[in-house]
Amino acid sequence: MHTLTKTPPWFAIQQFFWIAVDWLYPPSCAGCGKNGVRLCSSCLQQITPIDHHNSCSHCDLPEAGQLCPDCQSQLPVFDQLRSYSIYEGVLRQSIHQLKYNNDLPLADTLCRMLISLFNQQNWKVDLICPVPLSLQRLRQRGYNQSALLAQILAWAVAIPYNGKALMRVRETLSQVGLNAEQRRANVKGAFWADPRLVKDKTVLIVDDIATTSATLSACAEALKTAGAGEVYAITLARTVHINSS
Numbered sequence: 001m002h003t004l005t006k007t008p009p010w011f012a013i014q015q016f017f018w019i020a021v022d023w024l025y026p027p028s029c030a031g032c033g034k035n036g037v038r039l040c041s042s043c044l045q046q047i048t049p050i051d052h053h054n055s056c057s058h059c060d061l062p063e064a065g066q067l068c069p070d071c072q073s074q075l076p077v078f079d080q081l082r083s084y085s086i087y088e089g090v091l092r093q094s095i096h097q098l099k100y101n102n103d104l105p106l107a108d109t110l111c112r113m114l115i116s117l118f119n120q121q122n123w124k125v126d127l128i129c130p131v132p133l134s135l136q137r138l139r140q141r142g143y144n145q146s147a148l149l150a151q152i153l154a155w156a157v158a159i160p161y162n163g164k165a166l167m168r169v170r171e172t173l174s175q176v177g178l179n180a181e182q183r184r185a186n187v188k189g190a191f192w193a194d195p196r197l198v199k200d201k202t203v204l205i206v207d208d209i210a211t212t213s214a215t216l217s218a219c220a221e222a223l224k225t226a227g228a229g230e231v232y233a234i235t236l237a238r239t240v241h242i243n244s245s
């Protein structure tokens with residue numbers, strides 16, 4: 001069992017650890033390159049939170065009214081998705097840095113946005129798990145950035161984390177360039193959840209970007225098939241341009 005329960009002290013220790021890392025290896029801002037910070041205050045200010053009062057109540061698509069056209073045509077299986085901001089500008093650069101430049105301490109800085117977003121919700125979550133990376137990408141990158149974010153969030157909000165509750169059982173193509181139907185087909189049956197870990201639980205899935213709601217919906221489907229109750233999803237960013245196809 002890989003569950004961590006009620007461990008806020010770890011969160012404090014981890015914060016201290018990153019302060020020590022910054023002292024040894026001074027960081028530079030992921031947005032503008034300024035020395036001494038991982039994300040400077042003027043870059044942080046450029047990341048505008050999504051206005052959840054005007055976004056889709058189900059998938060959080062900005063300025064979509066009560067229910068966006070995609071959700072109206074086929075409601076994703078998760079109960080609700082919330083994202084912090086649009087995938088653009090400083091946030092896009094920061095996520096890129098986290099994914100491709102091994103800037104692991106940046107996960108801690110970015111996760112503050114997830115913690116703030118999570119605390120605005122009325123979700124009663126029993127278990128937090130990341131969207132699993134494909135084995136091929138895990139081998140290339142060496143770590144799953146969504147697992148890092150999920151772990152830090154879980155520690156901060158004192159909810160059990162389990163990186164084995166949701167597994168990828170099939171490799172998928174990139175979702176970029178596919179239409180809504182193709183995206184759903186691409187990820188259908190790609191995930192499996194462990195009933196021993198998720199049955200009767202309210203689960204929160206964490207990812208860095210919601211490129212489409214199809215992947216998160218397929219994850220939620222696997223979790224619900226395994227007996228999970230409600231399934232919520234949270235991401236740092238979401239893309240908006242391809243959701244209209």
Ligand SMILES: [Zn+2]
Nearest residue numbers: 029032040043
């Ligand atoms: Zn900056």
Ligand SMILES: [Zn+2]
Nearest residue numbers: 056059068071
């Ligand atoms: Zn929607």
